Amino acid sequence: MIEKSIFEKGVKEGIFGSIKDREIDHIEYDRWMGGPRGPEKIIFKDGSAVIFKCDIRHYWMADNPDTAIREAIVYQIDKIVGLGLVPKTMVIDDMIGNVQYDGSVQDWIKNAKDGYQIERFTDEERKDYERLRVFDFIIGNSDRHLGNVLFTDDGRVYAIDHNASLIISSDDDILSFPDAVVLFFSKNVVHDMPHIVEIIEKFHANKDKILDLINTYVQDNTEMAKLMVESRINYLYTMLKKDKPFPRKYREWRNALNEEISCILRRNKG
Template sequence: MDKQEITNKKNDSDSIREEGIKAGIFGSIKDRGEVDQVVRDRLMGGPRGPEKIIFKDGSAVIFKCDVRRYWKAQNPDTPIREAIVYQIDKIVGLGAVPKTMVIDDMIDNVRYDGSVQEWIKGAKDGYQIERFTYEEKKIFEQLKIFDFVIGNSDRHLGNVLFTGDDKLHAIDNGACLIIEKDEDILSFSDSIIHFFSRHVVHDMPHIVEFIEKFYYSKDMILNLIDKYIHDNTELAKLMVESRINYLHNMLKRDRPFSRKYREWRKGLQEEIQDILKKRK
């Protein structure tokens, strides 16, 4: 690569970062105000556990490090995935993912390079909830669609928070959008089939509208992934596009979704092949 190519690549990178700053994908912890304290006793394994950063005004965020700074192995860029999932949430109007962005700051001579997500005050996780309210149930059902599309492999009741105001908050969204290059893009949680087998989706307006919103926002979502996801980008796009197409095409057929895992895999495989043909 000659000097001009290096310069052009740097200019492109700078331009993308500037756009990302405007969009709220990248930011600085210093924009939030003065830091009061950092709680570092929430270590949960790995090179550096999540840390709670508390500001003078009483608000807080959860910081998760970019593990590539600590491990020599080639690990996926999970901080940007956290931030992109928040952006996708905004695009489709789910309203469940707390504000998330990527930072690279210094606090008390300690480097904070990773993602920060809004701390949800007074929340209980799903293990502490006995029943949903009507509105919580609707959002939780939409979250199943959301997690299926982004390929979230780590959704459990511990990372769904409830605040008693008919809202829920979907936290910890790094394990999505194809983490490993050899990941099976046809794999998904059985919970999505369980959900569709128990409901007539066509009689659930909030699900139909949500799937349609994904479909008509598809290009915007794919462009977002293409611009900011640097690891396994094409696979991530292929997974997301095929799943959106599959859900939308099943809706158009106006018949119940299959209750068989193999049928879902077959349908997704057909969508993937169709996309690959069109790319050629």
């Protein structure tokens, strides 16, 4: 659980916020999550809207991860590295009327289509999607699909749904990642892709800031999440600076990541 002092400080800065002072017009409910409280779209009087997701620890087993915090941290990481794809997200703990809103809220993207509705990407959309591949790999997002990538008519791309990131279970294999990552890096000359080089370099330059963020707010599987993120940043950056093609075999990636983790653990022990 988050200490009250941390929460009170976070209301004004960090991952926490509030919507209780905004005038609500109406709320639309959804139950597709399969639990007692699905996502709720909160529409404000000014026409803006957010999607509220409950903190699932209040509805399922006590050892479930704090998904609301993961949603908000991923938005903060997006800001740190300048990805610019994750809509504004924050953790709230508001009583509105007689209803408790304890979870995350994320800005609703109006007039957007998901990736399944898009026939082809523009060059800029493709670059954003490729940058997102790197982002998802580093944060360990296990739930990326075209349904949670949104496209708007003005050419913007948005990435939503990041609760399955930063290690969900202590049983998770922190070396696991989609095969598509290896395919992407091995089939492209990454060193000649400035948008990919830039995002890797930004992750490396801001590594300590990202790890501090995880250490401050993630209350479950914290060390595993930090190990995963740091080892993946280190590996991508090292390969980039070697100016060599990325390995084509999944096993080689796993072995390299495992070695990075061993180096980090040895360093921390020393």
